[in-house]
Amino acid sequence: MGSVLPELSLDLRPSFVPKTITDFLRHLSSATDRLATLHDFLSRLEDELRKIHAFKRELPLSMLLLNDAISLLKTESQKCRLRDSSPVLEEFIPLKKERDRNEGNNYNDNDMDNECRDKKNWLSSVQLWNNSTTNNYASDRKHQQLHTLENKKIEEGQSVGEDPFQSCSNRNGGRRAFMPFSRYSSSSSSVPVATAGLAAATKEEKEESVMNRLSLQTPSVKEGCGSRGSRSSSSRAVSSSPPTVHPSLRASSLQQTARKQRRCWSPELHRRFVNALQKLGGSQAATPKQIRELMQVDGLTNDEVKSHLQKYRLHTRRVPAGSGNQPVVVLGGLWMSQDQYNDSSKVSSSGSGSPQSPLHLTTGSRGGTSPTEGDSMEDDEDARSESYSWKSHMQKPGKVDV
């Protein structure tokens, strides 16, 4: 007597996180007081579920997994209990119990406010998501207390004291704003099975510091993952049902087609974009994929770049500045301000900002060739110098026919 197996003590520790539910059960089987251990873990799961409930829209699958785990363990608990008394078969799965408790708390699908509040509440204590706002974008009146957390940005030369690129606070219609999370997956079809799905659930939790290049706020589920080029599309993401879940469960509830969270093009991000653009020879020459690769921003997708590029082109390409009339309204004062951070960004951009090649081949490739396009110099030039102000391209209502 006296000597306690290490496993046993492990089980009871609140910090203990098994690799998988199966793992946990294995531990459990060797525990002295299974019920207590089980219950403890169960309550932790439920606690987590409560937290994540605020994000049920963004993390439907995590919800699912958690629910799955909980119900499984509850079943186990029942089993344990019955085993002590009488050998009755357990066919009932106390699935709804948890749900009831939550529903009583008026969780509705429309309770956005409620959710948001929830998010903030536990966000402030659990710093899993970091959306500090410090750039010029940040104009939200809501003081956030959830800053802290060092920047995960490990950019090459970027020495800005700010956060990565997302200075985007979702003040407007932005309800969801949360950080990466799921970046595992890849081609995980070799996963054990069954309870393996639950493993994923716990995996997510301790998943937080995996970024390598540039971490970008990832709206929905993306793949991408770490150091390599985060290729592939994935834009649709969320809805797809992972192969790691029981068919019975996946059909059950969640799984709604969620629109992707709007990617916020923070000035930093945009600067990078423009930088890449320039290297590629202008907005007209560059293609989304190339740009994305040059940008080396983790989690950024082709589609997003493409979209941004489209907008960029629209704003720059419009009004052929060199055509004749109406030369440069734009350059005048409308493209004002070099901006605060230009200072800081300049440092990174010129020197070590890009790992590739510091030398920027200016768009000089066009040395008076092919005026066919009728354009003047590449528009990037103009926009490049600015932070992010491609607006105010008032075109004269006089002509401008195409």
Added chain:
DNA sequence: AGCGAAATAT
């Protein structure tokens, strides 16, 4: 697969 433009959505 990827790009560009247009249709949508927020």
Added chain:
DNA sequence: AATATTTCGC
């Protein structure tokens, strides 16, 4: 109204 996402044709 601006900007991001999705759709569609090539």
